[in-house]
Amino acid sequence: MKDVLPRRARPVDRPGGMGDPGTPGKFGAYGGRFVPESLVPACAELEEAFRDAWSDPGFQSSLATLLALHVGRPTPLTPAWRLSAELGVNLLLKREDLAHTGSHKINNVLGQALLARRMGRTRLIAETGAGQHGVATATAAGLLGLRATVFMGERDIERQALNVFRMRILGAEVVPVHSGSRTLKDATSEAMRHWVSSLEDSHYCVGSVVGPYPYPWIVREFQRVIGDEARGQCATALDSGSPDYVVACVGGGSNAAGTFAGFVNTSAKFVGVEAEGGAGASAGRVGVLHGFRSLFLQDDDGQISEAHSIAAGLDYPGVGPEHAYLRDLGRARYVTVTDAEVVDATLRLARTEGIVPALESAHAVAWVIRAAESGELPACANVMLTLSGRGDKDLSTLMELL
Known part of the structure; x- marks a missing residue:
């Protein structure tokens, strides 16, 4: 497919x-x-509307006010004291699980919802896998007086029933997607098709650093608040002023992109942790999907392969284009963990720190545990990990597994 951007x-x-x-x-x-x-x-x-808004102090002030009063920013940087002692490293958790709606998704959605209203749009269209982006979209729509339509794979509707109910309580229309693997990839495809037919009144609120330009850039900038806050908090919490490692889970990669952006000009090593069955950055090949070129899981004929993850939010066969670029630059490293490691990490964090993470976030915790216990992480290393969401939505999954 031809790239239609001007040169x-x-x-x-x-x-x-x-x-x-x-x-x-x-x-x-x-x-x-x-x-x-x-x-x-x-x-x-x-793109033009975002550039205009992003340079407007009034827009920035409105967004900052909503993030403070509605979302509860800044979120804290919590020392994981007991787990750190067990692992022999100094682990700090950036607590996006404490943001309103329970994850980092609200940061981006509020920004896009404000932008949509500024552009005269009256409805938000969204895709969702784990349901957190859908909940955030429904929340922002309710707050700003917009309508919301959320596309969600049939399989994800079954395993994230609580979030589906939350979306509907908030007034959103939830549209099941029955095609393909019935997960995030198919929900994204359906949302994009619907957007084409409703451009006049609708804004497609993309939930990760994916999609056609300018979405990967816009979403990263709205999520940059995570990294900017964390860098300032690390400057106070650490004698060195900056962590040795910055770690985050990666599906499409919005929480990781927002986190990495705050530390890009430091010496911190970036580690993005993917699901073993959805490792776009770790095992993907160059291809095009959903309007952008990046690294995707593909078969020998170049067809997109079905991804798998215990975490619905990581059940995507590719990675945002900026993550592919950071990998090529050597600025970030991308690794995978297994479902079993994720469940173990969830239990371990819960039982040492009293925090039940989202299964997506537990991927990052699982890598830190493995790397510390194997000696890959140096003793006493300072590790800043973005805990992207809380685990309430995954309790039914854990109940079945345990």
């Missing part, structure tokens, strides 16, 4: 990546805008 502007990037990709919308060899011609004007309008 007139050059990227404006930082030495370590994570800057403004410019009009080409490229992160190295990745990104771009591979969409039908009917969506080109909508994407261009969105």
Whole structure:
């Protein structure tokens, strides 16, 4: 498929990546805008509207106020004292699980909802896997007087029934997707198809650093608040002023991108942790899906393979284009953990720190445990881990497994 972005502007990037990709919308060899011609004007309008809003102190002030008064930002940086003692490292948890609605998703959604209202849109369209993005979208719609339609795979509706009920209580229409694997990939495809037919009144509120440009950049900038806060908190909490390692789970990769962005100009090593069955950055090949070029799980014929993860939010066969770029640069490393390691990490964090993480977040915890116990992490290393969400939504899954 042809990239329909113009070539007139050059990227404006930082030495370590994570800057403004410019009009080409490229992160190295990745990104771009591979969409039908009917969506080109909508994407261009969105880029222009975001640039205008992001440079407007009034927009920034409105978003900051909502993040403080409605979301509860800044979220704390919590020392994991008992687990740190067991592992021989100094583990700090950036507590996005304590944000309103229970995850980092609300940061991006409130920003996009404000932007949509500024653009004169009256409805938000969203896709969701674990349901947290859907809940955040329904929440923002209710807060700002917008309508919300959320597409969700039939399989994810079954395993995330609590979040589906929350969305409906908040007034959102939840549309089951019965095609394909009936998970996040298929929900995203259906949401994009619906967006094409409702451009006049609807804004597609993409939930991760994926999709056609400018979405990967927009979502990362709205999630940058995580990394910016954490860097300031680490400067106070650590004698060194900065952690040795910054760790986050990765599906599409929004919480990781937002976290890494705050530390991109430090010496901290970045580790993105994927599900073993959905390892786009670790095991993917270059391809195009959902309007962008990145690394995707594919078969020998180049067809997108079905992903698997115990965590619905990581059940995606690829990774955001900026993560693929960070991997190529050597700025970030991407690793995988198994479902069994994730369940063990969930229990261990719960029983040492009194925190039940989302299964997505537990992927990052699982890698830290494995790396510390194997000696891969140096003794006394300072590790900052973004705990992207809380585990209430996953209790039925854990009950079945345990």
